[in-house]
Amino acid sequence: MVRTQAVTFSKTGGPDVLEYVDIDLPPPSSGEVQIRHAAIGLNFIDVYFRTGLYKTPHLPFVTGKEAAGTVTSVGPDVDGFAVGDRVAYAGSDGAYSVERNIETKHLEKVPDGISLETAASMMLKGMTAQYLLNRTFKVGPETTILFHAAAGGVGLIAGQWAKALGARVIGTAGSKSKVRLALDHGYDHVIDYNTENFVERVHEITGGEGVDVVYDSIGRDTFPQSLDCLKRLGMFVSFGQSSGPIENFTLAMLAQKGSLFATRPTLFTYIATRHELTDCANALFDVVSSNKVRININQTYPLREVGRAHADLESRKTTGTTLLIP
Structure with a gap:
């Protein structure tokens, strides 16, 4: 069991309902790895869950759908991932945490040359741009x-x-x-x-x-x-x-x-299968690695100040990408 921290809310409402708390994290289960986050992406979907516009599966709830970090422990029946791997994901609730367990089906390995901070800032937003421009309407x-x-x-x-x-x-x-x-x-x-x-x-x-x-x-x-x-x-x-x-x-x-x-459309429909997720992520990694798309991290906040980050996002004070740093 690992003692770590996460941001939770027990009722829906404004940024003030977000609480930075200590939690006990068990070892990863079958098909899971444990990761320590380097950075967490802030997205409007996080606000939708906090306000109740989107319904959470339970309360209290740890929101956040995008982050990157390093694998620290591997659960049973895991293939293809090892301790020390640099990984990123978009789509799995629970990103507002210092450490977490996550099913490997959500993870992609981050290529050399792309920092974990860049990966955390682009997975949800970048894969959204990918499917919008290449699949929802094929832009040319x-x-x-x-x-x-x-x-x-x-x-x-x-x-x-x-x-x-x-x-x-x-x-x-x-x-x-x-x-x-x-x-x-x-x-x-x-x-x-x-x-x-x-x-x-x-x-x-x-x-x-x-x-x-x-x-x-x-x-x-x-x-x-x-x-x-x-x-x-x-x-x-x-x-x-x-x-x-x-x-x-x-x-x-x-x-x-x-x-x-x-x-x-929603991103999570477009990356519902492992093949679709990998294709989408690889297309994103390619355009960033080739410098056709540059990722700017315009704001960072400590994870414990996530309420301030939400308030700034909702009041349209932010531009581009915002990261929460554990």
Whole structure:
């Protein structure tokens, strides 16, 4: 039994419900390894669980879905992993911890040349960008995209990746500094939605045609305007709801606005099998190792100050990637 620390909450609510506590960690079970985290990624999905927007399987609950660290112990019936391996994951609850046990089906080994901090900052966000651009809608040289929250963690990765695929890349952001940041990460045009009408600007930029696909993780504040940015037969990809859930969305709206397509994907569906997870992770490792996509860690917080990190994320004070350091 190992004495370690984790962040838990026993009731849903604001950042103040998060508690940094001591826990007893048993040896890893069959198919598990024990890892010590080097860094933990902060994501909006963590907020959704904390507030109750997404239901937790039980309370108290240790949230967090993305981290990287080193294997310290190996349980029975484990193949392919050994003590000392550098590993990372996205998708397994419980990342807000100094040490933890985790099933090896969630893990990928981190290649040499990529730090554990970089791995922790990019697994969930980078694999999200991978499936959005390569599977949900296959982006290529003939594609024009609109990506909301361009200066966010997924947005900064997606802008560079889409540009590497040859697309014309339009983004939105909420301040002059965030606009500049996005322009430095692959975007051809970035619209400040606080001072400009993004629907009008999209049509100006595209000569009235609209875009092939809109990637929207904002939700309530950008709907239904996102649909108005699409060309005929375009696709609306809603993959988050940082401003709140979309309401009053009827199928007839898609017909009225040009026989549009709409989807609500999640990363965890796209990496449901071991083969899909490995392919997705390897594609991410490749674009980062080749410097087509650079990962910027823009904020770090001690794990015990996770409440402050959540408050800053929700108030949109952060840009790009944020790490929690145990």
